[in-house]
Amino acid sequence: MSESQTRKQFVEDLTDQSDDFSRWYNEVVRKAQLADYSPVRGSMVIRPYGYGLWENMQRLLDRRIKETGHQNAYFPLLIPESLLQLEADHVEGFAPECAWVTEGGREKLEERFAIRPTSEAIIGHMYSRWIESYRDLPVLINQWANVMRWEKVTRLFLRTSEFLWQEGHTAHATQAEAREEVLRMLEVYRDFVENELAIPVYAGQKSDAERFAGAQDTFTIEALMKDGKALQAGTSHDLGQHFAKVFDITYQDESGQRQHVWQTSWGVSTRLIGALVMTHGDDQGLRLPPQVAPIQAVVVPIWRKAEDRSAVTEFVAKLRETLAGKVRLHVDDRDQHSPGWKYNEYEMRGVPVRLEVGPKDVAQQAIMSVRRDTRGKESIPLASIAERLPALLSEVQASLLQQARDFRDAQTVLLDSKEAVIAHFNEGKRGFAAVAWDGSAAFEAEIKEKAGATLRCMPSDLSRFGSLVRPESRVALFARAY
């Protein structure tokens, strides 16, 4: 039997990515205890390890949202149908996936409530009451919330009926200021996703066919998963004055004229956890970027004899003290599992660095570190671990981003025609295909129809697409997508 066949005997073993990527994904999400299925169809339970990831993401993104002048607030879960219906495109976009509350207590409601699929309507309604003067602008509010969309086909983190996200909703005096906000937040997302999640993205604008229901323009960051499919990782919408007009959000300008505000909305969701899994994971399991990993380093104590045990325990206590407040550390001193078992377990769960402490290490007053991304080993003296380990974690973070970027770049091709794009995807190739696009809906629709690839975005950074740049067309990235 080969090694891989032998390994299959273990419960915690995973399907190889190359055998069945979807299956690998489902297994790793559940076995690493990120999430589990719930008794509610299409809904999942986010387990502590997965929620810890989300909390770290929240903290890092929330900081950026506040640094750009926004405040958090909370709007209600239930949205009156009458409010939702005010904006035709919007309600058209969400109608098929709304869940409705029709009863309260034992009485049927006169007007049913939608469980929010997003909050433009309720927030627009409130803004119309809050905004009177140009002095009230801009309004820069974000909320962290759950939303619900009645999805027919669900997948853990990628598409569930209920999911967690943040949604920013802003109102501005001028179109230019709103557009500036849209692009500012897109850049915040790009920076957050690349630097904290180590996921490289193409930032750009959506086509009319792909933009958000009710938006004037939608901007997006698009990531590439290891199976070659693209994933929309965040969106930022220029809402123009559509919602301002239907919700009557107006202000008096300096000359006393009544004007409609210009609005934006932008969001990222727990889908980013799915992106993280599929960007970095390998056949052994997750590989988490240290910046968001719930456990940055796991300590595995090793002993043979009773006297080893006390020496090791003592050493581990010192190690713990040295690293307190510097690294998110977990010591696994459980007796029921061997060190080897623990190595496999924490590799599967993606812990960036493992610290092995056995009698040999105690004798040398050092710790054997093993990084998850390359399995590179390095013995670090206790005296320098407080400096070296954070540096090592930074190296892992940088390395994951670099690996993902190399993959994404290698999977991005420049093609010279619609036909070439169709042929590319129909040959079974994946990744991003860049092409000069005449802007016609027919061009886009034909590729979608014949090759199953959609226009992911028109990238704003054209530095690597120079040969496709023409005055009469725009550069468009096509991909098979989640």
Place this chain on the structure above:
RNA sequence: CGGGGCGUAGCGCAGCCUGGUAGCGCACCUGGUUCGGGACCAGGGGGUCGGAGGUUCAAAUCCUCUCGCCCCGACCA
């Protein structure tokens, strides 16, 4: 929503064709020995076979309906 597949112990599966009172591996519990890449021995606990109805002396097994999940397509963060 269309096509395909699967529901038997916590997980992975066998048993179903050819009905006869449910089994294997891992996990779990107890005791002991172990521990530097998934330890071993001994003992033990756990299942209305997804659900409902039917056929039969007898149903995990045959029939009907139903629910759920997975994969591939159409729609979406």
